[in-house]
Amino acid sequence: MASYTFFFNPMSRALIAQWAFAEAGVEPGIALVEWDNKPVALLDANPMGKLPTIIHHAAFGDRVVSECPAICHYLAEMEAPELLPRPEEKADYFRWLLFAAGPVEAAVTNRAMGWEPKDAKQEMTTGFGSFDRTIDTLARHFADHDHVCGDRFTMADVYVGSQVDWGLRFGSMPALDSLKAYQARIQQRPAYKASLGAIPES
Ligand SMILES: N[C@@H](CCC(=O)N[C@@H](CS)C(=O)NCC(=O)O)C(=O)O
Structure with missing residues (x-):
């Protein structure tokens, strides 16, 4: 399993997180989201149902991050210290x-x-x-x-x-x-x- 689940739709701010993943050199597992049929896993992770939302399947347990700037900074903290x-x-x-x-x-x-x-x-x-x-x-x-x-x-x-x-x-x-x-x-x-x-x- 990929170490991140990335709830994604190409017509959204999820592109910002996609750029952040690419800068960090991480390939997440993509969960494609249709606006009129949001997956339960997204709503469980983030009741706002907003994209981007990511789940980090870390050694210390799953961690949810939403909000583009938080996702960008989190990925730098976890994966790309040279971008901090x-x-x-x-x-x-x-x-x-x-x-x-x-x-x-x-x-x-x-x-x-x-x-x-x-x-x-x-x-x-x-x-x-x-x-x-x-x-x-x-x-x-x-x-x-x-x-x-x-x-x-x-x-x-x-x-x-x-x-x-x-x-x-x-x-x-x-x-x-x-x-x-x-x-x-x-x-x-x-x-x-x-x-x-x-x-x-x-
Ligand atoms: N504050 C959020 C905003 C996220 C946001 O509004 N995403 C929109 C797409 S660009 C969304 O998921 N809309 C779906 C909805 O509200 O149901 C962030 O910076 O990540």
Whole structure:
């Protein structure tokens, strides 16, 4: 049996975990999920029924991980320590990994669903402030850093890079120069080409 079960559908964020598995050099056992007929094993593992969800069949027992950024980091911890941040990289690694999972994800999805904070008071209590503040902050980081942690690719780039790649491809993020340059860099990764890179351009 493979050491991981990977609940997967190619039209989903599971592609981010597929990229993370590829970067970690791990071939999981794929459990293909049809949206209208979710397997009981998925719902048992993750009552949200969301993808990606993985089960690690570890020596210490089965462990479930959901949420793309958690899966990316877990796979680096378990399988690919070279993709973990070095001490001097940890601040950028965790800051931008969680910035992408929180403010960026919320700013992009709220806008896609037609909601924006309507005034300064709402911006103060909304975690992402405003779409423009969030995207400008992300873009400023990549104006003078090649990757999340500077020169070196780490597992955080799989998640942050996926958010940027997805946003630029589908027009849910503005095509700012620093974001486009970052996207071009991460698209060179062989593991990217085998996962997100397989999605046709819209
Ligand atoms: N917070 C989750 C979001 C996962 C998510 O929303 N996945 C979607 C597909 S892209 C899903 O599984 N939708 C199926 C459903 O909600 O029933 C993550 O980052 O992994």
